[in-house]
Amino acid sequence: MxxxxxxxxxxxxxxxxxxxxxxxxxxxxxxxxxxxxxxxxxxxxxxxxxxxxxxxxxxxxxxxxxxxxxxxxxxxxxxxxxxxxxxxxxxxxxxxxxxxxxxxxxxxxxxxxxxxxxxxxxxxPTALMVQRSSGIATAQDYLARARATGIRFGTSGIGSIGHLQGEVLAREAGGAKLEHVPYRGTAPALQDLLAGAIESIFEPIAGLVPQMREGGPLRPLAVSTPRRIAVLPDVPTLAELGLGEATAxxxxxxxxxxxxxxxxxxxxxxxxxxxxxxxxxxxxxxxxxxxxxxxxxxxxxxxxxxxxxxxxxxxxxxxxxxxxx
The missing domain is CATH 3.40.190.150 (Bordetella uptake gene, domain 1)
Known part of the structure; x- marks a missing residue:
């Protein structure tokens, strides 16, 4: 119609x-x-x-x-x-x-x-996010640490889109050691990230944008859209980083x-x-x-x-x- x-x-x-x-x-x-x-x-x-x-x-x-x-x-x-x-x-x-x-x-x-x-x-969009105080400023920093020591990423559960994107990211990045930590939703994953129990989350950004802006506790490293988004114009896409297969x-x-x-x-x-x-x-x-x-x-x-x-x-x-x- x-x-x-x-x-x-x-x-x-x-x-x-x-x-x-x-x-x-x-x-x-x-x-x-x-x-x-x-x-x-x-x-x-x-x-x-x-x-x-x-x-x-x-x-x-x-x-x-x-x-x-x-x-x-x-x-x-x-x-x-x-x-x-x-x-x-x-x-x-x-x-x-x-x-x-x-x-x-x-x-x-x-x-x-x-x-x-x-x-x-x-x-x-989904986004790869870390704590702003983590010392990880860019996706390149994130992947370098993942290759050197490994990084845990939380999602809303086994088989969530963030989980699959993390698996694709690890495969495409080459040598990145990413350990998936599943939760029963975005909220508990975010809680553990902010408490320092995990280093990153790969989750939909809905409702999280205020926490990603300057001064907020979250730092978005990359978004999953084919092009940058207006609400986070300075955040690169996965495709820009050569990780386009994780776009979704x-x-x-x-x-x-x-x-x-x-x-x-x-x-x-x-x-x-x-x-x-x-x-x-x-x-x-x-x-x-x-x-x-x-x-x-x-x-x-x-x-x-x-x-x-x-x-x-x-x-x-x-x-x-x-x-x-």
Whole structure:
């Protein structure tokens, strides 16, 4: 659907609470959005920015439920097995939907066919970060230390995009000894970095930019986008450093259990896209350094996006022999 037409339909939904309440859905219970990670990370922060406006638009309470664990696969499985009635939605995400098939030998769901993929919400770069007081000023310093003594890097879990990027970085850099330390989300990884328990993290930058600016406790060494980003204009890209194979973004969207009635899926998509168009939501997302998809990817286009991402990064995971227990 053309973006202008999509937003026009969604704006009508937002402008009329009665429209949101008409028909069989939503009408009998609150809408639950399952986030497959703990509070404080990229997916959690973005979803909580959107929920108040979604509640208003739908004329029904929208609540967030954090179901972390196993690289996001526990939360994803909860939604895959839920009733396809529009009252349980998933935050689909790079880890449980794009990478997990290459990491988990017996994944309890199919990342594509067990879901009705509704819309890509946004993307955010990942960054290699250290403590500002670490004595590591550049990516070159980081790699030199990794070659000499080894460095630990934390991520939000086994099979996260940061984990795979770290594996690619070690391979491309040649001789760099990088030890992965998995956590149950970005927040605990960041906590250990600031406490000095690990030397670096490789994580989405959403919500962390204020801590990366001059005087903040974090020093970004490189970002994962093909080009430099406006919020961190002095930070080089991995591609500039000759490490372009690690280029990738983290992303999130909204999905539902398979067999969701198409009319309900269309209404959820319309509301989500309209919320993304709200100035106050856009402003907050810019502060978080997340970028709404342009043009929107909805329905089959979003499913194709997931499949393409999955092909690349599951191949990386298998090539690096990354297996989650």
């Amino acid at each position: 053309h973006r202008r037409h999509l937003l026009a339909l969604a704006a009508a939904t937002l402008a009329s609470p009665a429209l949101a309440q008409s028909g069989a859905w939503p009408g009998r219970q609150q809408v639950r959005i399952v986030i497959p990670f703990p509070p404080g990370g990229f997916a959690d922060s973005v979803t909580r920015v959107m929920v108040p406006a979604m509640t208003e638009a739908m004329g029904q309470t929208v609540v967030v439920e954090n179901r972390p664990g196993a690289g996001g696969t526990i939360g994803a499985d909860v939604v895959a097995k839920a009733a396809p009635d529009g009252y349980t939605l998933a935050v689909s995400h790079a880890s449980p939907h794009g990478i997990a098939p290459g990491v988990y030998p017996q994944l309890p769901y199919d990342p594509v066919s067990d879901f009705a993929h509704l819309t890509l919400i946004c993307e955010t 973004t983290a992303w999130m969207g909204f999905s539902a259990p398979k067999s969701l009635p198409p009319a309900i899926g269309a209404r959820i998509t319309e509301v989500a896209q309209a919320v993304l168009g709200r100035p106050e939501v856009r402003a907050r997302m810019e502060e978080l350094a997340v970028f709404p998809a342009e043009p929107p990817l909805t329905g089959p286009a979003y499913a194709n996006f997931i499949e393409t991402y999955m092909r690349k990064w599951t191949g990386v995971a298998r090539g690096a022999n990354i297996v989650a227990s």
